[in-house]
Amino acid sequence: MSTELTPGVQEWFSHGKLVAYRGHKVFVRVGGSGPALLLIHGYPTASYDWHRIWSALSQLHTLIAVDMPGMGLSEKPADLAYSIKEHADLHEWLIAAMRLKRLSLMAHDLGVSVAQEMLARRMAGEPLAKVDAVVMLNGGLFPEAYQPRLILRMLSSPLGALIGPRMSRRAFGRTIKPLFGQNTQPGEALLDDFWGMVTHNQGLRVTHKVGRFWRERLALRDRLVEPLLKRAFPLLFINGTSDPNSGQHMVDRYRALVPDASVVCLDGTGHWPQLEEPEKVAAHAKKFLAAGAASEH
Numbered sequence: 001m002s003t004e005l006t007p008g009v010q011e012w013f014s015h016g017k018l019v020a021y022r023g024h025k026v027f028v029r030v031g032g033s034g035p036a037l038l039l040i041h042g043y044p045t046a047s048y049d050w051h052r053i054w055s056a057l058s059q060l061h062t063l064i065a066v067d068m069p070g071m072g073l074s075e076k077p078a079d080l081a082y083s084i085k086e087h088a089d090l091h092e093w094l095i096a097a098m099r100l101k102r103l104s105l106m107a108h109d110l111g112v113s114v115a116q117e118m119l120a121r122r123m124a125g126e127p128l129a130k131v132d133a134v135v136m137l138n139g140g141l142f143p144e145a146y147q148p149r150l151i152l153r154m155l156s157s158p159l160g161a162l163i164g165p166r167m168s169r170r171a172f173g174r175t176i177k178p179l180f181g182q183n184t185q186p187g188e189a190l191l192d193d194f195w196g197m198v199t200h201n202q203g204l205r206v207t208h209k210v211g212r213f214w215r216e217r218l219a220l221r222d223r224l225v226e227p228l229l230k231r232a233f234p235l236l237f238i239n240g241t242s243d244p245n246s247g248q249h250m251v252d253r254y255r256a257l258v259p260d261a262s263v264v265c266l267d268g269t270g271h272w273p274q275l276e277e278p279e280k281v282a283a284h285a286k287k288f289l290a291a292g293a294a295s296e297h
Helices: 007-014 054-058 084-097 110-123 150-155 160-166 169-179 188-205 213-219 221-229 248-257 278-294
Strands: 017-021 024-032 036-040 062-066 102-107 130-136 235-240 262-266
Touching: 007 188, 024 054, 036 084, 036 110, 054 062, 054 278, 062 084, 084 110, 084 213, 102 110, 102 278, 110 130, 110 213, 110 221, 130 278, 150 160, 160 188, 169 188, 213 221, 221 248, 235 248, 235 278, 248 262, 262 278
Parallel strands: 036 062, 036 102, 102 130, 130 235, 235 262
Antiparallel strands: 017 024, 024 062
C-alpha cells in the first residue's frame, strides 16, 4: 500500500478490495444490509467522501461504492477518456456483477452527472436494473447553472497537462477550502486525506483529464436533464447552499424548472454536505429512501 495514503484512507481501503475492470483495477467497497444503495462519488476525490455517513446508511441499506478510474484508490491510466458515459458503464457493470434487479442511487458532484446518465439510459428503455429512488447532493444537475472556478477551467484547458502534475499540497488546500461553508471548514487532516487520494497512483498526471467532465455535460445537457424535468424517478436534492459551484443558484434553477421538486437546503454548508453535515444528510436520505421503499409495497 502506498505510504502517501493517510491512516483514515488506509482504514477505508482495508474494508474494500481492488477488482479487475476492463484491464484495470478499481476499488470497490460493499457493506451493510437491506435494499441496495449505490453511492457515486465526485471529483477529485473518491468513495471515501461517504465515510462520515456510511455507518448510518448501512443500518438500512446494502451500500455499494466504487472509486472511478482516475480517482481515489483505483488505477489512473493516462490513456483513458474519463467520460461520463464510461463512468456510468463502470457502475452499470458493478450492478450487473452483483446481480441486482433494483436499487437506489445517491450521488455527489461528478457522480450526479453519472447518475443522470444512468437514469437517461433507463428512460430510453435499456434493460437495466430498476432504480427506485435517487438522492442527489451538490452537483451540476443543470449544467448551464454550474459555476466552475478558475482552477477547474484552467485544468480543463490546454494548459491542464502542465498545471495538474505541478500542483502542490498547499495550492490544493487553497482550492478546496473555499468550497466548504464558513462554519464547516475542513481540518488539515481531511485535506491530507483528499491530497493522498488525489496523488495516489500518480493521480496528478490525469486530474486535468478527469476534470473535463463539466465541459462534457454541457454537450449532454438535454439528455441529462430530461429525467429531472419529467420527474421520471423519485428524487431528493440535498444542497449545501454556500457552495460556489453548485449551491443556492443550482437550487434556484431546479425550482424554476421543476417548481414542486423535493429539495433540502442546508444553509451555511458548502460543496460536501455529506462531510460537513453528515448527521443531517444521513437523516434526510434515510427518511426519503424509506418512504420510497414503503411506496413499493
